[in-house]
Amino acid sequence: MKITDILSKGGLTVSFEVFPPKTDTVFESVKDATEKIAALCPSFVSVTYGAGGGTSRYTLDIAKNIKEKYGVPTVAHLTCVSSSRSTVRERIEAISAAGIQNVMALRGDIPNGGALGDYVHADELVTELKTYGSDLCIGAACYPEHHPESPDSISDIENLKRKVDRGVDFLTTQMFFDNSLFYSFMYRIREKGISVPVLPGIMPITNEKQVVRARELSGSFMPQRFLSLVDKFGKRPDAMMQAGIAYATDQIIDLFANGISHIHVYTMNKPEVAKKILENLSSIIS
Numbered sequence: 001m002k003i004t005d006i007l008s009k010g011g012l013t014v015s016f017e018v019f020p021p022k023t024d025t026v027f028e029s030v031k032d033a034t035e036k037i038a039a040l041c042p043s044f045v046s047v048t049y050g051a052g053g054g055t056s057r058y059t060l061d062i063a064k065n066i067k068e069k070y071g072v073p074t075v076a077h078l079t080c081v082s083s084s085r086s087t088v089r090e091r092i093e094a095i096s097a098a099g100i101q102n103v104m105a106l107r108g109d110i111p112n113g114g115a116l117g118d119y120v121h122a123d124e125l126v127t128e129l130k131t132y133g134s135d136l137c138i139g140a141a142c143y144p145e146h147h148p149e150s151p152d153s154i155s156d157i158e159n160l161k162r163k164v165d166r167g168v169d170f171l172t173t174q175m176f177f178d179n180s181l182f183y184s185f186m187y188r189i190r191e192k193g194i195s196v197p198v199l200p201g202i203m204p205i206t207n208e209k210q211v212v213r214a215r216e217l218s219g220s221f222m223p224q225r226f227l228s229l230v231d232k233f234g235k236r237p238d239a240m241m242q243a244g245i246a247y248a249t250d251q252i253i254d255l256f257a258n259g260i261s262h263i264h265v266y267t268m269n270k271p272e273v274a275k276k277i278l279e280n281l282s283s284i285i286s
């Protein structure tokens, strides 16, 4: 099923992101975690992709397994940085051949040394998917606090508009910890004529290490309310887990209360976190 069909059905939805194994040795344990997450019946599951294509096979293996075994629609992420056009076309064919109808079109982070392949930005991958992707539903990334390479929001939103106009069907945001930044972003992109559905990406931070990692990855602003919680509970794993899930739940409930219908949760392959979030929302999304 296409993501656009899921989103247009009405009602509130929660979808999950998982990541594939990096090596064969951990394939079974990662597959098991992703199966437990799929068994929770989210509206869909998206499966990330290693920039440069190192784990490309696993992305499809995991996405196909979830779709076939649990009947949960999946999105296969695809990056184009450092890739040749022929490699990307082969991967697009493989996604379609696996029966996956949704793809997240990403550039990927530029590797150290800056080596680029045939693509400079994700908008070129969107064009490629429109040309060779035989009716795939196309998602893309957006950044409420603007992408780190952009000098400001204005140019980042101009670039986003160009990407969407090339054929993007839905957007998923980078993680954020302050909903007011998301609301302001939505206002600005709608004003610029970007009208596709936007799924806020929520990252439950459940241990102290993740705070540093999340900062490095996203550069997202962390409000004092969130930092106090990490200060207070960061050294107590069970307490931090509970507090982090509560914070993410609170963000999600606020988003639903303010008219947002579809939430994407970065599960970090933790079924217990995904389960708890759904339990916390059970009466709200039923």
Ligand code: FAD
Binding pocket: 047, 048, 049, 050, 051, 077, 078, 079, 104, 105, 106, 107, 108, 109, 110, 120, 121, 122, 123, 140, 141, 142, 147, 148, 149, 150, 155, 156, 157, 159, 160, 162, 163, 172, 173, 174, 175, 201
């Ligand atoms: P782009 O859309 O190309 O944007 C990158 C930068 O270039 C931005 O500053 C933008 O403003 C600018 N720009 C865009 N187009 C143009 C243009 N035509 N001219 C000039 N400037 C332009 N990474 C992975 O490796 N694997 C994943 O599976 C993955 N999944 C992700 C999922 C989500 C929801 C998000 C938010 C990010 C994900 N990432 C993933 C990270 C992503 O690859 C990086 O953030 C990367 O640096 C940018 O990718 P992009 O697709 O947003 O790039």
